[in-house]
Amino acid sequence: MTAAPLPLGGSMPGRLALRPRLRRRELGLLMAVAFALWIGAAGLGSTVAGRPEVAGASHLAVYVAGLFALSLALSLAGRRSDELLLPVSGLLGGIGLLLMLRLPQDLVTQELGGSELVLADLQLLWLLVSLVVIAVVALFVRSDRWLRLYKYTWAAVGIVLLLLTFVLGSETNGARLTLTIGPISGQPSELLKVILVVFFAGYLAEYRPLLAEGRVRLAGPLTIPPVAALLPLLAMLGLALAIVVVQRDLGAALLYYAVFLVMLYVATGSLIDVVAGIALFLLGSLAAGVVFPLVGERIASWLDPWADPLGSGYQLIQALHAFARGGVFGTGLGAGLPAIGGNLPIPAVHTDFPLAALGEEIGLTGVMAVLGLYLVLVQRGLRIAAAARDDFGALLATGLAAVVAVQAFIIAAGNLKLIPLTGITLPFVSYGGSSLLANALVIGLLLALSDPGDPVAPPPPRGPGRLARLRGRS
Numbered sequence: 440m441t442a443a444p445l446p447l448g449g450s451m452p453g454r455l456a457l458r459p460r461l462r463r464r465e466l467g468l469l470m471a472v473a474f475a476l477w478i479g480a481a482g483l484g485s486t487v488a489g490r491p492e493v494a495g496a497s498h499l500a501v502y503v504a505g506l507f508a509l510s511l512a513l514s515l516a517g518r519r520s521d522e523l524l525l526p527v528s529g530l531l532g533g534i535g536l537l538l539m540l541r542l543p544q545d546l547v548t549q550e551l552g553g554s555e556l557v558l559a560d561l562q563l564l565w566l567l568v569s570l571v572v573i574a575v576v577a578l579f580v581r582s583d584r585w586l587r588l589y590k591y592t593w594a595a596v597g598i599v600l601l602l603l604t605f606v607l608g609s610e611t612n613g614a615r616l617t618l619t620i621g622p623i624s625g626q627p628s629e630l631l632k633v634i635l636v637v638f639f640a641g642y643l644a645e646y647r648p649l650l651a652e653g654r655v656r657l658a659g660p661l662t663i664p665p666v667a668a669l670l671p672l673l674a675m676l677g678l679a680l681a682i683v684v685v686q687r688d689l690g691a692a693l694l695y696y697a698v699f700l701v702m703l704y705v706a707t708g709s710l711i712d713v714v715a716g717i718a719l720f721l722l723g724s725l726a727a728g729v730v731f732p733l734v735g736e737r738i739a740s741w742l743d744p745w746a747d748p749l750g751s752g753y754q755l756i757q758a759l760h761a762f763a764r765g766g767v768f769g770t771g772l773g774a775g776l777p778a779i780g781g782n783l784p785i786p787a788v789h790t791d792f793p794l795a796a797l798g799e800e801i802g803l804t805g806v807m808a809v810l811g812l813y814l815v816l817v818q819r820g821l822r823i824a825a826a827a828r829d830d831f832g833a834l835l836a837t838g839l840a841a842v843v844a845v846q847a848f849i850i851a852a853g854n855l856k857l858i859p860l861t862g863i864t865l866p867f868v869s870y871g872g873s874s875l876l877a878n879a880l881v882i883g884l885l886l887a888l889s890d891p892g893d894p895v896a897p898p899p900p901r902g903p904g905r906l907a908r909l910r911g912r913s
Contacts, residue, residue, distance in 0.1 A: 460517045465510050468526035473503045476533040479772055483541055486773030494773075495540040498563045502536055505570045513886075516578050521823060521889040525573070527815050528882050531867035532566050532875075534809065538793055539870060541773060541800075546789055547870065558789065558870065565872040569879035576883025583888075587831050590641035594675055597634035600627035601682045628683055628691040629864075629877035632846075633884075635679060635695055636702070636838035642672050643706040644830035651707045661711065687733050690863025694845055696720060701841040702834055705824075741859035757784040758795035758854050762803075769802030776800075789870040791862055794854040813847040813866070816840070823889045836888050839881045 476499055484494030493499070506529045513520065536559065544557035556564065586593070604618045604627060618627050643650065650664040663669075676699050683691040700716045703709075728735040736751055744752025744759075761784070764770060776783060776796060785792045798806045820840025827833035846866050853860040864874040 458517050459515050460519065462510060462514050462518075462522050465513075465522035465525055466507075468523065469503075469506055469510055469529065472506070472526050472530045472533065475530065476503065476537065479534075479537050480540070483537060483772040486771055487541075495536070495559055498536060498540065498559055499533070502533060502563060502566055505567050509570050509574050512574055513577060518577065518886070518890055520577060520886040521819055523815065523819050524882055524885055524889070527812050527819075528867055528878075531809070531812055532569070534797070535793070535865075535868035535870075536562055536566060537772070538796060538868065539789065541776070542789055542796075543783065546783075561872075562870055565875045568872070569875045572876055572879040573883040573886065576880060577886035577890075580884070580887040583831060583835070586637050586835070587641045587644070590638045593634045594638040597627065597631040598678060598682070601631060601679070601686075603627070604686065625873040625876075626871075627873075628686075628688050629873040630880075631679060632691070632694055632698070632842055633839075633877055633880050635676070636698060636835065636842060638675060639672070639699060639702045640831055640834035640838055643702060643834050647706050647830055650703075651709070662709075663715075664707065664709075664712070684727060684731070687731065688862070689727075689734060689737070689859075690849060690861030693849060693861055694842070694863060697845045698838055698841045701845070702838045705837050706830075706834060737859045737861075741856065744856070754785050754787060754792065755856060755860060758792050759856060761785065761792075761795040761799040762855070765799040765802045767803045769798070769800050769805055772800050774800060790864060791850070791860065791869075792854055793865050793868050793870075794851055797868075798854075809868075810847070810851060813843060817844045819889075820885055823885055826891075827888065832888055836885060839885055842881055843878070 477493070480494045480496065480499050481491070484492035484496075487494065506525065510525060513525075539559045539562040542558060544559060547558045547561055549556050549561055551564075600618060607618055617624050646668050649668045655665060656662050676695065679695055680692050683689075683695070696716075700713050703716070704713050724734070724738075728738055740747065740751040740755060744755040746752060748756055761775065764775065769775070776788070776799065785795060788796050794806060794809070797809060801808075817840045820836055820843065824833045824836035824840065827836055843866055846863060849858070849861055849863050850865045850869075852858040853863075864871055866878045867875065
């Protein structure tokens with residue numbers, strides 16, 4: 440039987456009110472993060488300027504102040520949530536900010552309030568907004584009831600936003616991904632990854648006993664979940680996949696599908712479902728390569744990028760060269776990314792190839808450290824899932840951890856030519872407001888899920904029992 444849903448922390452009958460509580464571990468780690476970012480900025484600035492200088496000192500100071508302000512807010516609210524999530528995600532965001540300070544600032548420009556903001560300014564702005572999102576979710580989401588009860592509503596909203604890109608969206612590199620409404624623009628596919636995790640968690644938690652135990656035997660040990668119970672889940676996933684495939688957002692399609700398989704396996708414990716899902720994915724990829732020319736081109740350029748070194752294979756070849764130049768320890772911050780004909784060798788370095796830029800300047804050692812930070816986030820997410828008080832919380836935390844793991848794997852493997860490049864962003868590091876805000880929502884929800892609530896009040900003192908009273912009278 441599924442356990443009755445409990446609030447995410449929050450006050451409950453018979454519990455003490457929350458009081459301010461210093462988050463010492465988080466504070467110490469944030470100090471280490473600030474020191475590491477400051478050392479990186481000093482190295483970057485000194486290399487570029489040729490004299491001792493801190494690159495983007497004001498940007499870095501504002502960002503670090505935002506991290507400490509968020510930690511202070513959590514302490515004042517008495518939150519007892521995980522104390523590693525904020526420092527680790529903050530360090531990744533700081534690495535992304537240093538990368539944007541390193542790149543040519545005219546890669547992205549935007550008018551805001553009569554002022555022109557360049558690449559590093561915009562990245563800092565989105566990082567600060569992301570910290571606000573984390574604070575709001577971590578501080579004020581005290582119950583998961585509104586998530587689980589309205590799972591179909593959230594899924595419908597996400598699908599509608601995706602459909603709107605066909606009408607109000609703009610096309611980039613052959614894909615219509617960005618939705619623009621007035622001065623606001625973003626990629627709904629980033630938000631939908633979180634919405635789908637909420638929907639999958641709610642549905643799988645509700646029908647988990649039926650999906651896990653009411654399986655239909657096909658032949659021998661081969662069984663499948665009841666089709667009637669699985670159909671709504673597959674319908675929602677199929678609709679989301681169909682839209683993003685038509686939009687040519689291959690990275691989002693792969694992310695949604697992989698996260699679905701992870702959550703289905705956690706809910707049912709059936710390895711057969713995962714194997715069947717992978718087989719269906721391979722067949723679907725072959726079919727997509729025939730139907731959609733873009734898919735076929737990306738697979739071809741992955742298999743042999745040197746067949747078209749100045750066209751479809753250009754960026755991947757340059758990324759491999761960047762990793763090769765970096766070697767084990769890298770060229771040093773600010774000493775990489777040589778221009779070719781006055782232009783960057785990787786035009787999409789700030790969105791699709793940030794790991795290649797980092798690989799050149801901090802080397803294999805630095806790249807492994809960055810990937811290790813993602814592993815820490817995933818480990819904390821799975822730890823939160825293991826400590827969850829009900830199926831929904833466990834599946835939700837698992838799905839959120841899977842989003843970070845799968846997305847980081849897809850972009851890292853694509854940059855290293857292990858899989859075809861899909862155009863997905865590197866969480867917290869790549870440029871882009873949509874990606875930063877969606878991943879901030881992931882961290883905020885994990886912080887809310889990890890809060891065990893108020894400490895249990897001790898039982899009221901009990902007076903002497905009747906036997907003691909009788910003895911006292913005798």
